[in-house]
Amino acid sequence: MLASLLDGARTPLGRKLAFVISNSELHSVACYRFGRFALRAGRRSRFAGFVFTVIHRIWNRWITHLHHCDISVHAEIGRGFLLMHRTGVIIGGATIGKNVVIHQNVTIGQRVAGGDQGLPAIGDDVWIGPGAVITGAIRIGDGATVSAGAVLSRDVPAHALVAGVPGRVVAQDYDNRAMLGPLVS
Template sequence: MRAALGIGDKPSLPARLKFIAMNSEFRCVATYRFSQYVAELAEHRNLLALPAKVLYRLLNRWATHVDHTDISAGARIGPGLVLMHRSGVIVGPVSIGDNCVVHHNVTIGQRVARGDQGVPRIGDRVWIGPGCIITGSIAIGDDVIISAGSVLSRDVPSGCLVAGNPARVIAKDYDNTDFIGLLPAEGRSAGPTNGASLNR
């Protein structure tokens, strides 16, 4: 939050509250994170599980109906997720790695055609441009750029730039640090990596 606020190590309480109230992208991600906390409470049969679940449903209804973003509680998303523009984002029970960037009008989930009921597994530091559709039981490696408007339903190795409908690899060993540059330096690699962190 401190990085997003653009202030020092100890932002004031009013600054924190203003950020939470005004930043819809933050609220959407926080709602998803809260769903994981609720699941943990339920797993341990904590007495707070029921009221927390009710609160989550209210927050999720706001996210879906007001902010137009639906991130499944069944998704597994690493730290550092950034929603650049929250409107029109739909994320199913998929796997997404650390420090990924998702733009508006993006759908990530199942592909019902040809009996494919699987979901994408997305690596670390992946940049997903506006209007992308990513579906099916596919594996996307680390440090990948998925260009705006891409329709992706096949595996992508690490360090690639993909584009088109259907999406295809148009560049390999592509340095995506300019795209992920808004993230803290410790969350980025110096360049594309050789292996995909997909076992999530």
């Protein structure tokens, strides 16, 4: 019934409401942003921090189970972050720049093998394809493109196209602006 109501949204407000209610990628990112807000609120007021943290944890649990997406509040993610398909996305305490596009089944976080306890740092304007795995203390340069299924354990230079297991640079000076779409100005 809700879907039929949303499909018939004719007013600008109705279309916006339909978008907010039906966009699961937006739900996941909004939950992450609220979690970051709860962390900041906790630094100013223990009570407010507690209340907002409880709300966030309940919301995050719901998002994790409903949408199969888990973004840690300890990740630092810039503006313009876009989940193209949220299913299977796991983001640990990484640093992610602005205008980054991430597809489904991507894992970004700490590597547990080889004593590498560091976290990834992803630059601005990066496109990450489905099934990519990015772990450890590595740096992905601005404008880089990570192909579907790539497993990265080494640094990636700016504007490089990386593919394979393990990930290797297959093209230098690769222009990913068309893949990022309207995010890049």
